[in-house]
Amino acid sequence: MTASDTPAGAGGARPAAPSALRPRPAGPPGRPPERTTPARPEGVPPVVDCGVYVDGVRQEPAEHAQALRQATEQGGFVWLGLYAPREEELADVAAQYGLHPLAVEDAVYAHQRPKLERYDDGLFMVLTTATYVEHDRLTATSEVVDTGEVMVFLGDHYVITVRHGEHGSLADLRQSLEQQRDLLCLGPAAVLYAVADRVVDDFVDVAAAVEEDVDELEASVFSPERTDDIGRLYQLKRELLSLRKAVSPLLVPLQKLAERQVDAVPEATRSYFRDVEDHAIRVRDQIAGLDELLTSILQASLARTSQADNEDMRKISAWAGIIAVPTAIAGIYGMNFEYMPELGWRFGYPLVLLVILGAIVLLYRGFKRNGWL
Structure with missing residues (x-):
């Protein structure tokens, strides 16, 4: 049985990683096949960076195939960063680190809801990332919010981040963390906290940018000039819904990390996750308020259109x-x-x-x- 905070595998034994992941079903006839993740550009390696950290200090560069053994011997951990790995590439990593095949399958195909799951002695967390798409003027077809995903495998001596999407790079986050030795001394959980904090901070920036679009639409609807804003309002509500789907499900995993005893997450990191949870709650409330405001603006626009008619x-x-x-x-x-x-x-x-x-x-x-x- 596999569930959140529930060990997977009979008798605690770790299932062997398969050589090839199960293909996703195409679905019933007449329906489009299930979405797959965007392909990684040709010539871009799957391994973005690999570092071994001991006592909060990065050690000499090492091949990721030997990094786990080095980190275990020295009492540290390895941080392996991957970008849109293919099945065979992630299957090799899974075999080296003993990752659960169900979690590996989710990491390859992506398009998962934010969640936190425990497999044996490791954790698997999915986070949806978001970025604001700049545009000169909001139209009925404008893309406002672009989403991606970051998956995190967490163990006693390793943390593996898998990124999908063109945005959400963690290179600058790694550089920032390497300047915070006290935080890195907390182990792999510190990386999970930093990734979650970065994702939520991006939500804050996106929500602030979307709020400006909402203000622009509100001014347009209530301007003396006669305008047709129904299409733009519906489009912005759809984009806001995608942001809401990224933020709201994340609160449950953050609450578990902040309030419950979770393996591979030390007690000292709970306060950090509580801070991230607090920020996520504020963003969720802000998004809910913007959605309600958009609904009111939409009703006002419909009323003005009816009045004009x-x-x-x-x-x-x-x-x-x-x-x-x-x-x-x-x-x-x-x-x-x-x-x-x-x-x-x-x-x-x-x-x-x-x-x-x-x-x-x-x-x-x-x-x-x-x-x-």
């Missing part, structure tokens, strides 16, 4: 009523009966014109006074 209909009806008066009079006098009044009168034609003009003026003033024109 009503005003147009009133203007059309008013002009139709004004035009109906001369049309009716002209229709009556256009019947050409022999004994119609005023047909032989010298002032009959000017009088009819004055009656028509007077009726038009009276109707116009009445409609104008009542706000129809």
Whole structure:
């Protein structure tokens, strides 16, 4: 049985890593196949960096094949960074580090919800990353939030980060951590904390940028000019939903790391994870507030559109009523009966014109006074 905070494998034995991962099913006929992760660009190696850290200090460079043995002998840990590894590449790493095949499968195919799972004596955590896509003007098809994924394998003497997506590089994070020896002395859990903290900080930046788009839409909807913002509002709500799906599920894993006794996560790191959890809660509340504000703006935009349509209909009806008066009079006098009044009168034609003009003026003033024109 495999579940969050539940050891996997019968009797605690670690399953051997398969030589090839199980292919994902294509799905029932007529449905599109399940999404796969974007392919890594040709010529880019899967191993981004590999370092052995002992007492918070990085040791001499070592091949990742020998790094785990070196870290175990010296009482440190190895941090192996991978970028969009293929099946056979991650299967080799899994065989070296004894990673669970289910976690390896998730790391290859990605598109997982944020989660924290325990397999034997190791942890596997999935985090969804997000970045703000710059654009000159929000349109009905603008991409606002781009998401990726970072998977973290955590053991007593190793931490393996697997990144999917064009953004979310951890190179600068590694450099920053190497300047914080006290934090690295806490072991692999310090890297997990730093990755989670970076991901949540990115959420904060994205939420702040999206808030500016929301403010722009709000100003457009309530501007004196007549605008059509329905498409942009729906698009921004969809983009905000993708950000919400990245943030909300992350709270449960962070809560477990902050409040429960989890293997491979020392007691000293709980306060760090509580800080990350607090930031994530604030971002979640901010996103929820933006979503509610967008809903209100959307309702206001629909109401203004309906009101504008009503005003147009009133203007059309008013002009139709004004035009109906001369049309009716002209229709009556256009019947050409022999004994119609005023047909032989010298002032009959000017009088009819004055009656028509007077009726038009009276109707116009009445409609104008009542706000129809």
